Structure formats: structure tokens, C-alpha cells
Amino acid sequence: MAISKYIEDGNEFWKVYVHVRSSADRNRRVQKTITGLKSESEARREEKKIIQKISKDVQQQDNKGLGWGTVVDLWAEEVKMGYLLNVSEKCADEYLSIINKWTKDWSDLFAGDITRAEGRDLIIKLQNANLSKAYQKKIKNIINNVYEWGIEYKHIKGRVDGPLKGLIVKVDEEKPPEILTxxxxxxxxxxxxxxxxxxxxxxxxxxxxxxxxxxxxxxxxxxxxxxxxxxxxxxxxxxxxxxxxxxxxxxxxxxxxxxxxxxxxxxxxxxxxxxxxxxxxxxxxxxxxxxxxxxxxxxxxxxxxxxxxxxxxxxxxxxxxxxxxxxxxxxxxxxxxxxxxxxxxxxxxxGVETKGATDSLGFMPNEISFGDNVVSIFSGRSMND
Known part of the structure; x- marks a missing residue:
């Protein structure tokens, strides 16, 4: 908080600057500046009003939980330390990069305020980017994992699941991996x-x-x-x-x-x-x-x-x-x-599980008799030739 005096067009004015930082999320703060006040006493009165108003706003925000960007950072730290997923630090960095890239529009929003509609918009964005269905599903699963963790630890308030929960991403037709014989x-x-x-x-x-x-x-x-x-x-x-x-x-x-x-x-x-x-x-x-x-x-x-x-x-x-x-x-x-x-x-x-399974199917005849001619069905030649 600060009250300062300044001169403008030869006249003396007072300026008030107030900022209040969230106790729940140190990355979040609310700021407000008022200028053009004619006396220091007026500035003092305005400062009190602003502090009360901003503190109330911050308290309301704290009741919503943390912002999406903060939740993601906390989740990534837990993953890197091995407390959540059994993955390497490289994989953890990859997950963080994926989240930051595709949820950039959410970074300044409260995690609890992100709606199902915004979840659908994200799915559409992924589809328009021509990503494979499997990769889209991977992104969805990572975000769902963040929400499950954030809700469990009460970093996300006001909801019981994430905005992508229940949204369907159909997986591409499975193709056999390319390997060598x-x-x-x-x-x-x-x-x-x-x-x-x-x-x-x-x-x-x-x-x-x-x-x-x-x-x-x-x-x-x-x-x-x-x-x-x-x-x-x-x-x-x-x-x-x-x-x-x-x-x-x-x-x-x-x-x-x-x-x-x-x-x-x-x-x-x-x-x-x-x-x-x-x-x-x-x-x-x-x-x-x-x-x-x-x-x-x-x-x-x-x-x-x-x-x-x-x-x-x-x-x-x-x-x-x-x-x-x-x-x-x-x-x-x-x-x-x-x-x-x-x-x-x-x-x-x-082919281990199916190897030899058809060996018992021995019902095909080796020969077919047509009167005096006996024909081998696999060679196509008469046995009387």
C-alpha cells in the first residue's frame, strides 16, 4: 500500500496504490490505483475503502481454490518427486509441456471455474490440430489426472470432476506396430x-x-x-x-x-x-x-x-x-x-496364443471322386492320368 503526492498542470494531487496478495495462492494478487485525489486525508479514506473492497474480493477468490496454472505447477512438482506417477523426470516435463501448450487459455482462470463447455472447446481444438485420436486421449487423461489430484487435495474447489470428464475421444483404429521379422x-x-x-x-x-x-x-x-x-x-x-x-x-x-x-x-x-x-x-x-x-x-x-x-x-x-x-x-x-x-x-x-489352434481343422478332403476319375483338389490333376 502507498499514498503519494504528485504535481499535474501546476496542481497538487494525491495517488493511492493498494495491492493485496492471496493467502492461498501467492501467485495471485489484486491491485488498484486511484489518482486525482485533492488531499492526503481524502487519500487515506480512499485507501481504507479500497483495502476493504480488495480484501473481500481476494477472500472470495480464495474460496474458489487455486488458479489452473498454479494447480498444474504443483501437480508437476509432485510428479517429478515421484509421489504421483511412476514416471521419469523427462516424462514429467513432457506432461507439463503438453498441459501448458494445450490449456494456455486456461492459465489465468480458476481451476474450479473451467466449464464443460471449455472442455469441449479444447477437444475441438485438438481435433482441428489433426492430432491422432490416441494423442488426444493422452492429453485428456493427463488433464483429468491433474483435476483428480487437485480436487483430492482441495486445491480445486466447487466441483467433483474435471471439465473433460465424460467427454469421449474415439481412439483410431489399432494398427500393428512396425517391427522386423x-x-x-x-x-x-x-x-x-x-x-x-x-x-x-x-x-x-x-x-x-x-x-x-x-x-x-x-x-x-x-x-x-x-x-x-x-x-x-x-x-x-x-x-x-x-x-x-x-x-x-x-x-x-x-x-x-x-x-x-x-x-x-x-x-x-x-x-x-x-x-x-x-x-x-x-x-x-x-x-x-x-x-x-x-x-x-x-x-x-x-x-x-x-x-x-x-x-x-x-x-x-x-x-x-x-x-x-x-x-x-x-x-x-x-x-x-x-x-x-x-x-x-x-x-x-x-502369434503365441493362437499358434497351432487351427491344426485340428482337418475336414478338407484331399481327393474328390467323379465317377471313374479321382481328382486331387489341391493339384487339380486327375489321379487316373
Whole structure:
């Protein structure tokens, strides 16, 4: 609060400035300035009136809870600290970025005042942006999660659910993930070896371990036990922040080393650079910047194999393991998957659950008799020829 005197056109006037900050939300304050007052006593009277009026307004606002922007910031901090969602800090930053981008118009509104109509407007905005239905659903789920948390902790008042609750976003028709077949994997790795690709060791390890790109980037020799044939996975590289942190699931796991991977690692261990760097795999600029998919797609195109994302090498690992009879629960433990829904997709790709199911359908005749002629229905030739 402040009362000050100023001169205008040779006349003396008084100015009053008042601001009151919310006790519930330190980012919120109400301000008011009055000028043109003719005496200090008049200014004092006006100051009292303004303080009473503004304090009442702030109290009314406090009864509405926090603003949407403040709720989002508090929620993001809880997520980053691991109290809400079991995700990495990178994922938490991604969620915050998504919310800030698509709810920018809500940032100055009370979270409790955002209506269902504004929720529908957001859905329309997402549709007009030509986002996939799956991505639209992801945004909706994140916002619903913020509201559920905010209401539970009484940061949002005056409502029992969020403005997007109950609004339907139809998911796109499911398409099978792009992965490589066993023959394509063999051709891919053989070609990379013969052509001397600098990515050969990394690509091979990705398929043989199911480890994520960031986990392979952070992997050091100290985490490899060649006597027990185990890899300890507990760190991951963040290409955005250029630093090493916890894995996506925020827990450690072990990956068994088979004979092929062991030969690969021993070969890498003999290279001069392995005696200098603590890390298993050589560093590449594209990989450091998170662009590891680009050289992979380029190489696959060059050998006439459909291009896939680097992350799809992880799916190749899972489907081949499942196809070879490894139980889904074991594959999930090795690869660090927590959602059975993801493994269900790989089970379908591997065809494990349906393999051999039609073998009992032996009702098709091998031959059909037409009088004196017996015809094989598959060759189309008469048995009397």
C-alpha cells in the first residue's frame, strides 16, 4: 500500500496504490490505483475503502481454490518427486509441456471455474490440430489426472470432476506396430556387420537385450558381469537435459547375457576406446541428441527393409522372445515393462496364443471322386492320368 503526492498542470494531487496478495495462492494478487485525489486525508479514506473492497474480493477468490496454472505447477512438482506417477523426470516435463501448450487459455482462470463447455472447446481444438485420436486421449487423461489430484487435495474447489470428464475421444483404429521379422533381423544385422556400420554394436545390443536407447547410452562396463552373464540396468540418459538419471520405471532390473551378446561385448571390450571411456558403447552426435532413429531408418531403406523407429528394436526383442516360448512375465521383467497391455500387443504379434489352434481343422478332403476319375483338389490333376 502507498499514498503519494504528485504535481499535474501546476496542481497538487494525491495517488493511492493498494495491492493485496492471496493467502492461498501467492501467485495471485489484486491491485488498484486511484489518482486525482485533492488531499492526503481524502487519500487515506480512499485507501481504507479500497483495502476493504480488495480484501473481500481476494477472500472470495480464495474460496474458489487455486488458479489452473498454479494447480498444474504443483501437480508437476509432485510428479517429478515421484509421489504421483511412476514416471521419469523427462516424462514429467513432457506432461507439463503438453498441459501448458494445450490449456494456455486456461492459465489465468480458476481451476474450479473451467466449464464443460471449455472442455469441449479444447477437444475441438485438438481435433482441428489433426492430432491422432490416441494423442488426444493422452492429453485428456493427463488433464483429468491433474483435476483428480487437485480436487483430492482441495486445491480445486466447487466441483467433483474435471471439465473433460465424460467427454469421449474415439481412439483410431489399432494398427500393428512396425517391427522386423526374424529373417529381416538377420539380414539387417548381417548387413550392418559386413558394411562396417558404426551402429552395428548398438543395434545388435538393442535387439539382444530389449534395453531402451537411454539405458544403452548410460550403460557402463561396471554394470556388466561377464562371469554371471548379467547386465544391471538402473540408469538412463536424457537426451533433452544431456544427463543421466533413473530408468523410465525408476527401478533397477537385470538382463541376462546370451552367447551372442557376450561375444559382442567381448569384441567391444578389446577396442582401444573401451579403455578410455567408462561407457560400453561409442558416442555418436545423433545418439547424444536423441536422433538415433534417423540413421537406423536410412540404413534399413538402403538394404530394402522397411524403416522402423529405434524403439521398435525393443519390440523386436519382445516378440522374438515370446515366439521362442519365453513366458510373458519373464519378458516383462527383463525389458522393464510394467503394463500387461503392452505385452498383449507383442503376444499378438508373436502369434503365441493362437499358434497351432487351427491344426485340428482337418475336414478338407484331399481327393474328390467323379465317377471313374479321382481328382486331387489341391493339384487339380486327375489321379487316373
Amino acid at each position: 526374424l529373417e529381416e533381423i538377420k539380414k539387417f544385422l548381417m548387413s550392418a556387420k559386413i558394411l562396417g556400420s558404426k551402429w552395428f554394436y548398438l543395434w545388435s545390443a538393442a535387439i539382444l537385450t530389449g534395453m531402451r536407447s537411454g539405458e544403452l547410452h548410460a550403460l557402463s562396463w561396471s554394470r556388466i558381469d561377464l562371469e554371471k552373464d548379467l547386465i544391471m540396468v538402473h540408469e538412463s540418459y536424457d537426451s533433452t537435459k544431456k544427463c543421466i538419471g533413473p530408468t523410465k520405471g525408476r527401478y533397477w532390473r537385470t538382463v541376462p547375457i546370451n552367447s551372442s551378446l557376450k561375444s559382442l561385448l567381448l569384441e567391444l571390450r578389446q577396442k582401444p576406446e573401451s579403455h578410455i571411456s567408462p561407457f560400453v558403447f561409442p558416442r555418436f552426435k545423433e545418439w547424444d541428441n536423441g536422433d538415433q532413429a534417423v540413421p537406423l531408418k536410412t540404413f534399413l531403406k538402403s538394404i530394402n527393409i522397411k524403416p522402423i523407429k529405434f524403439h521398435a528394436l525393443r519390440a523386436c526383442f519382445a516378440t522374438q522372445m515370446l515366439a521362442n516360448g519365453v513366458p510373458a512375465a519373464v519378458v516383462m521383467k527383463i525389458g522393464g515393462w510394467k503394463k500387461s497391455s503392452t505385452m498383449d500387443i507383442y503376444l499378438r504379434l508373436a
